[in-house]
Amino acid sequence: MRIDLHTHSTASDGTDTPAELVRNAAAAGLDVVAITDHDTTAGWTEAVDALPKGLSLVRGMEMSCIGLGDDGWPVPVHLLAYLFDPADRCFADERERLRAERVDRLRMMAELMRADGLPIDPDAVLASAGGSAGRPHLARALVEAGVVPSVDAAFTELLAPHGPYYAEKADTPLRKAVEMIATAGGVSVLAHTRARKRGRLLALDDIRELATLGLGGLEIDHPDHSEADRVVLGELANELGLIGTGSSDYHGANKTIRLGEFTTDPAQFEELAGKATGVPVIGS
Ligand code: AMP
Ligand code: ZN
Ligand code: FE
Ligand code: FE
Numbered sequence: 232m233r234i235d236l237h238t239h240s241t242a243s244d245g246t247d248t249p250a251e252l253v254r255n256a257a258a259a260g261l262d263v264v265a266i267t268d269h270d271t272t273a274g275w276t277e278a279v280d281a282l283p284k285g286l287s288l289v290r291g292m293e294m295s296c297i298g299l300g301d302d303g304w305p306v307p308v309h310l311l312a313y314l315f316d317p318a319d320r321c322f323a324d325e326r327e328r329l330r331a332e333r334v335d336r337l338r339m340m341a342e343l344m345r346a347d348g349l350p351i352d353p354d355a356v357l358a359s360a361g362g363s364a365g366r367p368h369l370a371r372a373l374v375e376a377g378v379v380p381s382v383d384a385a386f387t388e389l390l391a392p393h394g395p396y397y398a399e400k401a402d403t404p405l406r407k408a409v410e411m412i413a414t415a416g417g418v419s420v421l422a423h424t425r426a427r428k429r430g431r432l433l434a435l436d437d438i439r440e441l442a443t444l445g446l447g448g449l450e451i452d453h454p455d456h457s458e459a460d461r462v463v464l465g466e467l468a469n470e471l472g473l474i475g476t477g478s479s480d481y482h483g484a485n486k487t488i489r490l491g492e493f494t495t496d497p498a499q500f501e502e503l504a505g506k507a508t509g510v511p512v513i514g515s
Pocket of ligand 2 (some may be wrong): 239245269365396482
């Protein structure tokens with residue numbers, strides 16, 4: 232069984248359409264794939280309709296949150312939400328608010344660049360982004376305009392939090408997000424919490440507290456995690472009785488990682504699927 236529980240489509244900042252994503256997942260030899268676009272379920276229906284025989288689909292999302300950093304200051308955190316009921320009103324309203332924040336924030340960053348003389352058209356960037364606008368959309372515009380050689384260079388030089396054009400957005404407090412996902416029948420899993428290259432880390436004690444509020448799991452095997460940090464997270468998952476997952480965080484051509492490059496243990500996946508009451512895994 233090969234299980235990849237974290238991927239992005241064109242419904243957010245990936246480059247495969249949801250239909251291409253599930254077809255590519257089957258071609259990559261996966262048995263289970265989760266679609267986890269940022270702050271949206273917009274890709275779910277297309278992925279379900281295109282699901283190849285033999286592949287199971289986990290409907291999910293990656294939610295933009297704010298937690299407490301290990302230095303005591305707020306830190307952006309990504310929280311994976313799996314198999315929740317998309318009709319839960321409170322959660323649906325919060326997703327809509329997050330997407331509006333994304334649009335406002337990306338426009339602000341694009342306008343700062345234009346004001347600085349960079350060949351960036353904020354309207355065109357937003358139009359290219361669709362419903363869940365993210366920095367990768369701006370990164371691609373910068374590459375196409377010849378400002379930087381690659382998406383990766385755009386992130387290190389221009390789009391980083393300490394960079395000249397960064398704008399904040401108001402993400403969901405982590406505790407509230409964990410509770411909302413549980414209320415909607417879903418399972419929450421902290422994404423890449425020790426991805427050091429993205430910035431400061433979430434405090435381990437914050438994770439311990441989230442576990443008492445209904446957090447379901449930790450993403451342990453992730454391309455941005457060192458071996459040492461995987462050990463730390465594995466021990467923490469054991470200590471707290473949390474599910475441990477592994478995933479590629481595939482973004483199509485926006486990143487070099489391939490589907491299935493990191494995977495989740497079948498027993499951990501069974502536990503996750505068994506906890507959810509929102510929507511079922513499809514195709515199993
Ligand atoms: P945002 O959601 O707008 O804050 O942008 C963050 C997104 O950019 C996440 O999905 C990351 O996976 C992606 N990202 C971060 N760093 C890079 C990078 N160096 N190359 C490509 N994508 C990146
Ligand atoms: Zn992304
Ligand atoms: Fe993420
Ligand atoms: Fe992601």
